[in-house]
Amino acid sequence: MKFWKSVVVKLWGTILILVSFVLLVLTFLLLQFMENYHMQEVKDDLSKLANKVAFIMESHENEKLAKDIVFELTDSLTHIIVVSEDEVFSSGQKNSTEIAEEIVQDEKLASVISSKKEVIEVREPQELQSSGSQDHSLLIVGIPYEDGAVYVAQSLMAIYDTSKKTTTYILLAAGIAIVLTTVFAFFLSTRITYPLRKMKEAAHELANGKFDTKVPILTHDEIGGLAIAFNRMGKQLKYHLNAIEQQKEHLSNILSSMADGVITLKVDGSFLVTNPPAERFFQAWYYENGMQENEELPIELKELFQRVVNTEKEQIIEMKVQGRSWVIVMSPLYNQSYIRGAVAILRDMTEERRLDKLRKDFIANVSHELRTPISMLQGYSEAIVDNIASSEEEKQEIARVIYDESLRMGRLVNDLLDLARMEAGHITLRMEDVNVEQFIEKVERKFQGIAKQKQIHLFSSIDIESNHYEFDPDRLEQVLTNLIDNAFRHTSDGGEIKINVKSHQGGLKFDISDTGVGIKEEDLPFVFERFYKADKARTRGRSGTGLGLAIVKNIVEAHEGTISVHSKEKEGTTFSFFIPNH
Template sequence: MFWKSVVFKLWSTIILLVAFVLMILTVLLLEFFENFYIDDAEQNLVNQAESVQSLVESHQQEDVSIETVNQLMDPSTRVTIFFDEHQYWQNEASQGQSFELDPSWFIASSDINQSLSEDEQIREITTLPNSDEEIMVVGIPTKDEQGAIYVYQSLNVVEETTDQTTDIILLAATIAIVLTTIFAFFLSTRITAPLIRMRKAASELAKGEFHTKVPVLTYDEIGELANSFNLMRRQLNYHINALNQEKSQLSSILKSMADGVITVNKQFDVLIINPPAEQFLEQLKYEHDLAEEPLPEMLTTYFNDVLMDEQEQSVEITVQGRSYVLVMTPLYDNSVIVGIVAIIRDMTDERQLDKLRKDFLANVSHELRTPISMMQGYSEAIVDDVAESKEEKQELAQIIYDESLRMNRLVNELLDLARMEAGHIQLNPEQVDVKTFVQRVMNKFTTLAQNQKIQFNSHFDLEQTTVMFDPDRIEQVLTNLIDNAFRHTEEQGMIHVSVWKSGDEIHFEVTDNGKGIAEEDLPFVFERFYKSDKARTRHQSKKGTGLGLSIAKHIVESHGGTIVARSKYEEGTAFTFTLPLILDE
């Protein structure tokens, strides 16, 4: 509001100050001029009385002196001359004069007579009889002291002069007030205009706008204030940008961290949290049904222990089947604990790797123990001449040879798988006619299909028959899938190989109506050494190493493709893998 602004306050202060000064000055001037005019009128009457006294004394003839006095007297002035107690003269009233004192009034006034008897002048302001009009009376005795001269005048003249002077003074005061108002408003506006601009600039600073500059129009204190404000604006802009940059960097670092970070104060209010930590809290709340709580009671208990012990602590908890390690450290500010910083690390992959390492050692030991035991047993039989005939020894040697081939195949597959997992697989892509390629791979199983009386056929739906891939590696994949189909399909069964194009990909599918894979085993068929036959008691001819599908997956993915398995137990299985038509270099 304008009434609360600095302009109004400064303007009203100046106006009140000037008005007060002018009021006092007006009162003093009016009093001064009123006294001045009264004194002047009184002195003028005294001078006139003395002039009349001189004229009366200087002329022997009363008629001549009276005539002279009548001509010399001011029209607004009345004069009464007492030559003695019984003889007096009074000039005639001029036109417009309404006041007149009867000579008997002077004789009746004891104060006047007493003063004249003491040879003193009379100066008195009195009121006309039967009237409210004031007059000023001046009387002096004649030189022979036998008479007196009275000169009197109405104070209306003095009042008119005083009123005129008052009007002039009030007019001057009014003009001074108006000019002062204009000047004060102009001055206050000029003084406060830079302040208003600085206020607006400060409001914009509060809103985060740091590019507003206050113009410097003067070089006084206000100009220095504007310079200081602009300097402050630049410094604030610099520091705010630096803080925003640091905050942005900190936020980017926190968001890009794989580990979760939670910072809380001593009241366990969350100050800083990143997305992995938010996901962890959501999982923890979901598992324990704590949707309404900001922090689960489990975490607050851990945090409280850290505050009590004032040292770092770590715990490992399992949430939704995943393992997390929670490392909690006190947060200090000048050696005073103000909160807690918690690092949440997902250790599921590490624990899974440890488990896979242990399973790998167990599986390798298991896969090698059987052929080694068989080779050891059959070789002891040969050494101890348990097999007496040549045919028996030949059979035992053949078993030892087959087991050695199995061990060699296992070791080679382990080496291939290790190279693939290390990213050292080498592809030699070339243009391959898909139909010819698939037929060549299928021809290797024609005799096996005839022996097992399995219906083995193919279907092609291709517009483009030539595709770029590594034929040796894809042959290894396709051979493994077809071999698995034959090993799990009974006699009179069916195995079907389909190839078709969809979009920018080519699809290969091997389908059988064999025993299928149990639903609980299906997600793990591409893991190394995983076998759905947990007892590992299959027929010797159908025994595998458990590495083929894992190797096949790595080969397909190295080509930029995907492989999936679909199966229904006791109904059949379908393995489908896709390859891009344009192989990435």
């Protein structure tokens, strides 16, 4: 079935039909021409012969001599019949007598004598009565002369034989032409279809992704131009597909690298594209609602999607999933003039909301911390102005309170300034080569007075590979002072505070442990935040600003170190921080 559909067969069939039609028309016209030509030649020859016989019959008085001359002019196919007023004679060939009788009896032929006009007639076999003349047609020419008429009849069999031979030769030539046409058609078709087959194979390879495939350029005609265009098309197709693939990969990398989640929805609400942050959002939502992943779109997003489709405007909602705040912005996607879906951006706003809460808490805490000393300063100042203090001792006591509260406000303001500079990255470290043992002894001596007063056992343990490490001694002393001061404030009389220093991963690890009241488990994640204060009962009358641990964390991180806390309520607390050796 495929063979008959091939270009070779179609082209061969077209050429063969065209050649056959041309040969058929040419053969018909040629045979007609040959037959008419030979017929006219025979008519002319018979007319000449009849005129010659008539001339002989008129010019010879001796009738017998004239007849003999006439008989010499005949051949096997020609009959001469002379009809005079008193007799009819023929040339003597076979069937001449029967032909002569039929001529005399034929009114049209016999009218030559009376009308004195030439008659040329063709008699078919069925028109002749003589049995001997029924095999072929006769051409009869009648010429009048003075005493009668001369009739010359000749069989047309020679003409028919010539036509048959001519037809045979033409058919033979037509057969040879058809064979040559077939060979030529197949040769031409092969020359045309071979490059086409190569292009077909190359097209299949292009469809399979082999873009380096090239079509051989065999000719420099239109097919060769087509092969050049095909190779150029393959090269351009490879270039454009690579560009599309790179763009797709680029977009995929952008989506994967985005901190925000991206969701593309079809017009029916099903997923089209998601990125990892969006997938994490869905995993958390499915887990929170006890559902299987990819089961369905969250209800809130369904309603948001419907609003976007109905209003054709951007919509925004905020959701809480697993304790995290997500802001979702969804916009319609257009395909020319109609909506084909929507795209949603999911942004995790947990940190922003936390920072916003911290900002509000910071304002409240600063206001709270400043309100008490300001109120006390105002109250005691009014007492002085109003001369409420009657004795010198009362005045001294009021002045002492005002002085202590001003110091407290100064510490708070300084701590706030230090913390602001540190968080802004403006902290400057003065790195020095420090003797660790002497440094720890210096810090320990600062708190020996308080230790004796509260009867708290303060001691240190040092286990280091080298006695010299590089860090900022002033800043690190500030860290240890804050941590040890916290430990004293939260440790009851008779307790124990230990400073443990040891070498760790090329740096120093400090552990400040106490046997105080400890920190509640729910408070542990927030101890390094600004203005953090646990139960006021733990401060035992020595309230701090709530900024010390935040400052400690910033100093440690400025040294590229880390800090952590471990505590159990009523068992004690251990602050640990690591400082790498620079």
